[in-house]
Amino acid sequence: MERTNQLNQLVGFFYLNGQITRAFHGRMAMNFILEMIIMANRNQLLTLITGADKGIGFETATKLGEAGQHVLLGARNAEKGQRAVDRLRSQGFVVDLVVVDVTDKQGIDQAATKIDDEFGHLDILINNAGIALDNHEKASKLSTAIMRKEFDVNFFGLIDVIQAFLPLLQKAKSAKIINLSSNMGSLGLATDPQSQFYNVNSLGYQASKAAVNFATICFAKELAGTNVTVNSVNPGWTATGFGGRNLNEPTPAGMQTPAEGAEQIVKLATDSKNVMTGTFTESGGTLPW
Numbered sequence: 001m002e003r004t005n006q007l008n009q010l011v012g013f014f015y016l017n018g019q020i021t022r023a024f025h026g027r028m029a030m031n032f033i034l035e036m037i038i039m040a041n042r043n044q045l046l047t048l049i050t051g052a053d054k055g056i057g058f059e060t061a062t063k064l065g066e067a068g069q070h071v072l073l074g075a076r077n078a079e080k081g082q083r084a085v086d087r088l089r090s091q092g093f094v095v096d097l098v099v100v101d102v103t104d105k106q107g108i109d110q111a112a113t114k115i116d117d118e119f120g121h122l123d124i125l126i127n128n129a130g131i132a133l134d135n136h137e138k139a140s141k142l143s144t145a146i147m148r149k150e151f152d153v154n155f156f157g158l159i160d161v162i163q164a165f166l167p168l169l170q171k172a173k174s175a176k177i178i179n180l181s182s183n184m185g186s187l188g189l190a191t192d193p194q195s196q197f198y199n200v201n202s203l204g205y206q207a208s209k210a211a212v213n214f215a216t217i218c219f220a221k222e223l224a225g226t227n228v229t230v231n232s233v234n235p236g237w238t239a240t241g242f243g244g245r246n247l248n249e250p251t252p253a254g255m256q257t258p259a260e261g262a263e264q265i266v267k268l269a270t271d272s273k274n275v276m277t278g279t280f281t282e283s284g285g286t287l288p289w
């Protein structure tokens, strides 16, 4: 604040002093603007979203950009990621690309080192990258090769990302890990005969998201009382290309827009109190584990 006052006085002085040459005046004005930008950036939350080149991740990046956060847009494909970054920058948001495949541990570690070198911390980590490869095959028929691929991205990838970025989150004033789970990963809903998920049968995807919830529980317990909160979010059934859905097909009744899917993630990411930890929520409230 004191620095702002000093700068204001300086600008006022040069404004009043008609003797100053136009070039010098212009340079001072530019310096003043740069100082203002640097000061604003210091207060800007730094948020990494994995798998954010499309779908719910991209929508979350859009909303958090709008909210004034500095978004590090994660994408495994550099070209697709850059296109997404360009779209967001054209709207005036502060966005940078982080090329990261969550199944590539070395690449994750390199990305964490680069972000640490450049920014020295991370405020929010949103583990959004996910896949669903099983197609409601019976548990007795689904190949373990498919399940392993789902676990590699949805669970082991998420753990590798958390482990690599936790030291950066611990350097922030107040930090968050938000894990994208699913109502399909809820053991409570899967075993409740009244639930619409009782008859759902996607062992690989469901087990991988139940494992994500367990990661949330374990990390939340380990980090209780520290500056880092850890929560699971269910975006709900959302009209993205997830699981190979054709985006040109009409949206089925009851399917949400990506903006609706991003709602609860954005709510947690913009919650300035940041006291909630170890929860599993959606925009409608709390879900059973």
Ligand SMILES: NC(=O)c1ccc[n+]([C@@H]2O[C@H](COP(=O)([O-])OP(=O)(O)OC[C@H]3O[C@@H](n4cnc5c(N)ncnc54)[C@H](OP(=O)(O)O)[C@@H]3O)[C@@H](O)[C@H]2O)c1
Residues within 6 Å of the ligand: 050, 051, 052, 053, 054, 055, 056, 057, 075, 076, 077, 080, 100, 101, 102, 103, 127, 128, 129, 130, 131, 153, 157, 180, 181, 182, 183, 234, 235, 236, 237, 238, 239, 240, 241, 242, 243
């Ligand atoms: N849509 C739903 O109905 C729904 C419901 C419940 C939960 N979810 C969860 O919400 C999250 C986002 O889903 P979505 O609907 O937005 O799906 P989506 O449109 O298919 O987006 C998934 C994102 O994950 C990325 N990804 C996949 N494998 C990756 C890897 N190995 N490394 C890094 N990124 C990878 C994709 O990148 P590419 O563009 O390169 O493929 C894409 O950016 C997922 O975790 C999903 O399980 C979705």
